[in-house]
Amino acid sequence: MDTRREEGVPMRKGPWMAEEDEILINYVNKHGPRDWSSIRAKGLLPRTGKSCRLRWVNKLKPDLKTGCKFSAEEERIVIDLQAQFGNKWARIATYLPGRTDNDVKNFWSTRQKRLARTMQMPKPHKSHEKLPVFQEASDFKVPRTSTMAFSPELTTGGESSNPSSTHNSEAMSMVDLPDLISPNPLNIGTDHPPLEMIPMDQNPYLEQQPLQPPLPQLEFPFPQLPEPSLGIPLPPGGQEGDLCQGFVDPVFSDMFGCCHGPPSENDLGFSSGFPALELDTGQNGVKLEAKINPSTPESFFDDFPTDMFDYLESLPSSSDW
DNA sequence: AAGCACAGCAACCGCAGGATG
DNA sequence: CCATCCTGCGGTTGCTGTGCT
Numbered sequence A: 001m002d003t004r005r006e007e008g009v010p011m012r013k014g015p016w017m018a019e020e021d022e023i024l025i026n027y028v029n030k031h032g033p034r035d036w037s038s039i040r041a042k043g044l045l046p047r048t049g050k051s052c053r054l055r056w057v058n059k060l061k062p063d064l065k066t067g068c069k070f071s072a073e074e075e076r077i078v079i080d081l082q083a084q085f086g087n088k089w090a091r092i093a094t095y096l097p098g099r100t101d102n103d104v105k106n107f108w109s110t111r112q113k114r115l116a117r118t119m120q121m122p123k124p125h126k127s128h129e130k131l132p133v134f135q136e137a138s139d140f141k142v143p144r145t146s147t148m149a150f151s152p153e154l155t156t157g158g159e160s161s162n163p164s165s166t167h168n169s170e171a172m173s174m175v176d177l178p179d180l181i182s183p184n185p186l187n188i189g190t191d192h193p194p195l196e197m198i199p200m201d202q203n204p205y206l207e208q209q210p211l212q213p214p215l216p217q218l219e220f221p222f223p224q225l226p227e228p229s230l231g232i233p234l235p236p237g238g239q240e241g242d243l244c245q246g247f248v249d250p251v252f253s254d255m256f257g258c259c260h261g262p263p264s265e266n267d268l269g270f271s272s273g274f275p276a277l278e279l280d281t282g283q284n285g286v287k288l289e290a291k292i293n294p295s296t297p298e299s300f301f302d303d304f305p306t307d308m309f310d311y312l313e314s315l316p317s318s319s320d321w
Numbered sequence B: 001a002a003g004c005a006c007a008g009c010a011a012c013c014g015c016a017g018g019a020t021g
Numbered sequence C: 001c002c003a004t005c006c007t008g009c010g011g012t013t014g015c016t017g018t019g020c021t
Helices: A018-031 A037-041 A049-060 A072-085 A089-093 A101-119 A250-256 A265-273 A298-303 A306-312
Strands: A277-281 A288-292
Touching (some): A018 A049, A037 A049, A072 A101
Antiparallel strands (some): A277 A288
């Protein structure tokens, strides 16, 4: 394949340097995202065409959400679509604006590892062994929109989603934590039947939210932004500063507003576009104080210190063994 | 402070399918 | 029809940062 034509020419591998990125961006701006192998043929970069394309698609493309964790809604979409399409990451990624197939793949693989750890969690444990800590709230909180559906009898009397039983968070849309809090939150190896993975369309406990069709791909030449901007062209129909324009999932927009890159002036006024988290900006906007909004999505807690949930583990004393 | 383990991510590899000559 | 090239996809690997002991 590429290797034959590259004989004798030392091909660079490994991490990309800023200069290489710049060259690649310039090339794409001039010629569009195609003819990748001619980049090397023209002597612009000692990289294979594949490598150039990959770099562009995964890191340099203008509409990417780089350095932005998957939101709860994105997680839900990935889970739903993975159940529907299987490991068709590129296809799944078309439903997630700003995400690449590699992002989705990595997210899924990380999630699988985490689940595997959870499943292998030994029931008895020696006192000196540290229990696996649920590092993400979504490991033990089950949003009602999750495809992982409970049989009602699995929770205590089916009252788990009663808002009055939650911890002062009137509107948290999730199964009440204490119902799932145990060293074995999924009831694995107990008398309970295992959790069922139910396809979305057969899940009676799921509030159906039809998936939106994939977004149209950004076409070359990319639209240019007026200054000042982050240098990120907008999706068609988008407005400046809102990379999520065009992503029409109302739930997503309602919950998260938009995910931004580097903070801009407007970002400090978080409350309008990011209802899940309100920040009190002190003098000069330096001191930030987070206030939890009642409608906070569950993955919001991912950013909390894990020891916040230490009480969940309720470690038995060593005398119990 | 050093060593270790782990999670997350970037990048590579191999393969498949379409386009072209 | 065949060979070759290009592009795209999914799986895998290896590096890096971070937290824990």
